Amino acid sequence: MYKFVMVAAVATVLAGQAMAAECTPITEKQVEGLFDRWNTSLATLDPDKVVENYAPDAVLLPTLSNKPRLTQEERRAYFVDFLKKKPQGKIDTRTIKIGCDKVIDTGTYTFTLADGTKVPARFTFSYKFEHGKWLITSHHSSAIPETHS
Incomplete structure (x- = not known):
């Protein structure tokens, strides 16, 4: 019985290590592409295209709203209004x-909006x-506060 328990314990540890070693590879350049994908979806002006970028249980704390968006419907409602401004983002840092x-x-x-x-x-x-x-x-996303001297 002890041999079985020991073998089962070793197998469990090895299986856990194998699972941990199987991470999906991604490069910094590919991560940059994830923002580009999101930004390109903004350019479609279709809130459904934008929401496709989010996991069903994602949290959105948007720039132009005080309300956390916790469901796809709430995120979609935010983007319906935000997309009216025709936003395009550019990474600075x-x-x-x-x-x-x-x-x-x-x-x-x-973000540059349609009115300039x-x-x-x-x-x-954060992505998963x-x-x-x-x-x-x-x-x-939050507006950069005024700078203070």
């Missing part, structure tokens, strides 16, 4: 952290590889 099937892309970006207004903001996108693709699991 970023730091990328890559983990096992998880990525964080954080930094600053500037520029909105500088801070961002954090699920259902065969990288999806946004959280997205926080």
Whole structure:
């Protein structure tokens, strides 16, 4: 019996290590492409295309709303209004952290709106590889506060 327990324990540890070693590979350039995919979906002006980038349980803390968006319907409602401004984002600075099937892309970006207004903001996108693709699991965007001397 002890041999069986020992063999089962070793097999469990090895299986756990094998599972941990099977992370979906991604490069920094590919992470940059995830933002590009999201930004391109904004250009379609179709809120459904934008929402496709988000995991079903994602959290969106948007720039132009105080309300956290916790469902696809809430995220869609936000983008219906936001897309009326025809936003296009441009990354100004970023730091990328890559983990096992998880990525964080954080930094600053500037949105240019249809009327020419520029909105500088801070961002954090976290992604997880699920259902065969990288999806946004959280997205926080906030306007850059006034600078103080």
